[in-house]
Amino acid sequence: MTNLKSIRFFPRELKILIAVFVAVMTIGVTLGLIYIGVNTDYTPAGTQSYYAGDDVTSDFEIPEQYPKSIEALLLTTHTHVIAFSIIFFIMGGLLFFTDRLSKKWKLFFMIEPIISTMVTFGSFFAIRYIHPNFVYITMVSGVLMYGSFYIISFIILRESISRD
Numbered sequence: 001m002t003n004l005k006s007i008r009f010f011p012r013e014l015k016i017l018i019a020v021f022v023a024v025m026t027i028g029v030t031l032g033l034i035y036i037g038v039n040t041d042y043t044p045a046g047t048q049s050y051y052a053g054d055d056v057t058s059d060f061e062i063p064e065q066y067p068k069s070i071e072a073l074l075l076t077t078h079t080h081v082i083a084f085s086i087i088f089f090i091m092g093g094l095l096f097f098t099d100r101l102s103k104k105w106k107l108f109f110m111i112e113p114i115i116s117t118m119v120t121f122g123s124f125f126a127i128r129y130i131h132p133n134f135v136y137i138t139m140v141s142g143v144l145m146y147g148s149f150y151i152i153s154f155i156i157l158r159e160s161i162s163r164d
Helices: 012-040 044-052 070-096 103-129 132-160
Strands: none
Touching (some): 012 070, 044 132, 070 132
């Protein structure tokens, strides 16, 4: 019988599938981060502008960014919360079958990005409708979410390409 307690001991074919899946997922997430940078310059001001729109100081000024509509925010949030929940459920499930982390850290990385997903995408509404300074919550939760993703990906890839 095959030992399925760790990815390192999975059959070679399954390890290849996992490695390719995680690599492609990492490319997709990285492309999403590039898209964020194109739209926000990775700055608080750029993020505020993207969601809340630009401040207009005169009647003749045309804003570069208009405030996001409730429909646009709902569409973005709906699709991303569903997709990221699925991504982090799968990645968390794969992380469960790794040996590199203590149980406490493993549980943290299995749960944290799902919570950060809700905080990150929920804070878009707060930037738009409550106060632009909610951008700092967006940025902190986004860094935690994406940082967790890359750490999880690295651990899974490392174990899936090991020769044990």
